[in-house]
Amino acid sequence: MKDPHFRGAGEAIYQEGVLYQKAAAEFASPQYYRTAERRFRLLVKDYPGNPRCRDALLRLGEIYTLHLNDETAAEETWKLLAKAYRYSAAALERIRKELASHRSPAEGGSLVRNIRFWTTAEYTRVSIDMDAEAQYEKGRLSNPDRIYFDISKAKLNSDLVNRVFDISNGLLKQVRVGQYKPDVVRVVLDLSGESASTVDELRDPFRIIVDLRPVSRSAAKTIPKPPATVIPPPLPKAAAPTSQGDRTLTRTLGLKIGAIVLDPGHGGRDLGTIGPGGLAEKDLVLSLALSLKKMIEGQIGAEVILTRTDDTFISLEERTAIANRHKADLFISIHANSSRNRSVSGVETYYLDFARNDADREIAARENATTTSNISDLEDLIKGIARADKSAESRELASIIQNSLYAGARKLFRSTQNRGVRSAPFIVLIGANMPSVLAEVAFISNPGDERLLTKAPNREQLAKALFSGIEAYMKTLGGNVVHNRTDNKSEQ
Incomplete structure (x- = not known):
């Protein structure tokens, strides 16, 4: 590193350490592990405020425990992690046990x-x-x-x-x-x-x-009992084509929304990104999801399932499984973004596809008119084209949520940018049976935006922007909600 004052010096040192760690694993080289150790230690010592320091400490602990057999250095690393990033004793013990369970396989295996x-x-x-x-x-x-x-x-x-x-x-x-x-x-x-x-x-x-x-699922449905007071239902509306002019199978069959899974990202030992003032992504997105759940249930009447309702770690695979298990009709994963450039401000929404550029790949690395059928039934109706249909609806959902999210964010953040709809292979979206998107609601690496998001009224406004997007998408399907989902219960 020729210029230690270079703005990206900390990130460069961290990435150099990661490369040496990967090379050490590839070539079974203790020397490369030592080099990676030195790079991570340099980052922690000389750039203590860098957002990569937490990851560097975790990698150091792994190197000491699994590859250098230096338990003393490992314990010193865990103590520093606990002090600097408030890792609890229970969280550290879980990390220790997970690392201890890794015994070396056969060479090259x-x-x-x-x-x-x-x-x-x-x-x-x-x-x-x-x-x-x-x-x-x-x-x-x-x-x-x-x-x-x-x-x-x-x-x-x-x-x-x-x-x-x-x-x-x-x-x-x-x-x-x-x-x-x-x-x-x-x-x-x-x-x-x-x-x-x-x-x-x-x-x-x-x-x-x-x-x-x-292979097949019974099409039998429980016929709901008529209400004591019969209220004429609203006349069904034909679903509109997507913004791309597509009349997907979902729209042709008149499928509606009955249940929505909201996925507040991260949780537990997985803090997500952390703002310069200490705001953790996991706390922000949980607050947004809880508010959004109340809005959807109170104003639309759809069933809402949360993948987590407290500070609990949930694996990425389990989040998708929750949505599939409840036969949800929409899956919306809520996250906050981060950039090495602290002036960056804006919102973006993703749907599952191959990333189109390096920036999208980087974010993906840090983080799928009268009928009572639901979107989750689509694979049983026409399995042959369900994947293409889900992708088209996911893109449409992402587009509508992005427009609404930007409209709400620009009222809060002076310099916010509409960063558009993007595609990337986010693990949390892979395997979802319903239209699914991942919304990056703000850059909490921006000190000004982070300060605004520590205030409850501002978080509520951002949740309303997400709600407006979901509501607008449902209206393009005809607007009605399917209520006869007696098979689904709240996850938590």
Whole structure:
């Protein structure tokens, strides 16, 4: 670093450390780990106010624990993390246990760290968590019906050896895990009914994601009892085309909104971004989601499910699973943005697609007229084109929310910019069965914007802007709300 006073010096030092850490893992080089350690320590020592310092400390703790076997240095790092960023003893202990569970696999191989699952009668997701990317074979066998994965050059976390996860619910009986061969891990999903499966891969860290859905779903609906006082329903309106002129299948079939999942990002040990004055993204977006829930339920009448209602850590995969489990019709993930340039101010809204530029990829790395059918039923109605339809509706939802969000933000923030609708492969949107977007409501790295967002009335105004966008989108579908969703209950 030729100029230590260069505005981006801290970020450059951090990225250099990350590169050396990745190179150390790739080439099994202790020397590279030592170089990464020096870069992260330099950042923490010479640039203590840099927003990357927290991540640097977490990476230092990982390097000391897993690669340099220096427990003394690791403990000093955890103490500094607790003091500087208010990590609780419980949060630090959780980090220690997670790192301790990583035992080294065979040379050049990977470690199967954990098996996680979320399941109901009509949807199941299984995540095979690993510490590095791996090659695997998959197949489906009958008598009994099961799906298997043979993961090459892999070892099992000691806690998983010969484990059987007894589920006995929905589509999945159990998950069995074993060291099939000295360098092959086998994971078997024993199924309990006819189902269709999809397999995806997520990275950083590497995970194999298996989604199961029933082959067919009963179309029977519970006929609601007529109310004591019969109020004539509003006349149904035909759905308008999207702003692109598309008449999607959702609009052609007249599908409506019955349930909305709001996802306040981050939570628990995952603070999200932190403003220069100390405002944590996780706290801001939870406040917005709670206000938005009240508005939707009180003024529109749709059912609202929150992925979290308090300061709880929820994994990205679980957030999507919650939306699918409740057969939601919209999924809206709420976040706040950050920039190394503290003067940046603005709002942007994302839908799931490949990122179109480096900036979008960077953000994605830090963070899917009278009918009583719902949008969540779409895959059962016309499975062949459901994915394209969902993408078109997600883009439309993002466009409408973005316009409303900008209109509200410009009343609060003097220099706010309309940063537009963007696409990126956000993990939290992957696998969602309904139109889904991620809204970046503000840059809390901007000191002025951060100060305004510490005040409750300003947060309420931002929540109203989100509400107006959701309401406007629903009106393009005809405006009616489906109320006969007795199968869905609040998540929390």
